Amino acid sequence: MANYFDLTHQDRDYLQRCVQLAKEALDDGDEPFGSLLVSAEDEVLFSDRNRVSDGDRTRHPEFAIARWAAEHLTEEQRASAVVYTSGEHCPMCAAAHAWVGLGRIVYATSSEQLSAWHQQWGIEARPVATLPINAVAPGVHTAGPDTALAEQVRQLHLQLHGIEQQ
Numbered sequence: 001m002a003n004y005f006d007l008t009h010q011d012r013d014y015l016q017r018c019v020q021l022a023k024e025a026l027d028d029g030d031e032p033f034g035s036l037l038v039s040a041e042d043e044v045l046f047s048d049r050n051r052v053s054d055g056d057r058t059r060h061p062e063f064a065i066a067r068w069a070a071e072h073l074t075e076e077q078r079a080s081a082v083v084y085t086s087g088e089h090c091p092m093c094a095a096a097h098a099w100v101g102l103g104r105i106v107y108a109t110s111s112e113q114l115s116a117w118h119q120q121w122g123i124e125a126r127p128v129a130t131l132p133i134n135a136v137a138p139g140v141h142t143a144g145p146d147t148a149l150a151e152q153v154r155q156l157h158l159q160l161h162g163i164e165q166q
């Protein structure tokens, strides 16, 4: 089960890069989410950030990773690859991750945290239910959130919604 004590220093380094990608997305007028796909040999194979500002609300980085992995990696490579992400996968991305057979997921913030922030800030509910990854993809090993990184992500989301820093 998810537990931030599972995170290693290296996990945190990768997650910090995801938060940086999320910041780049925000700076570019998009929602602050960023993700990396890392091979078993510790090579960053693919990275992306949210690209929903053009109107296609499915353009989440975790979904892009699943599609890229299906096209470019063998079944064995996919199973041993790890996805790092600034925010826990939504149900769409968790399903895509499981369908293509990717390995572990490590996230900086949980969907539960994001949902709690939205509630606290009076942000309207999203069209897709908030579920933990394992409610959608029970076989996927997950780790997260990380307290310090989650605070960085929270600040990006405050900025997204134009809310004064709290």
Ligand SMILES: [Zn+2]
Pocket: 060, 062, 063, 089, 090, 091, 092, 093, 094
């Ligand atoms: Zn998603």
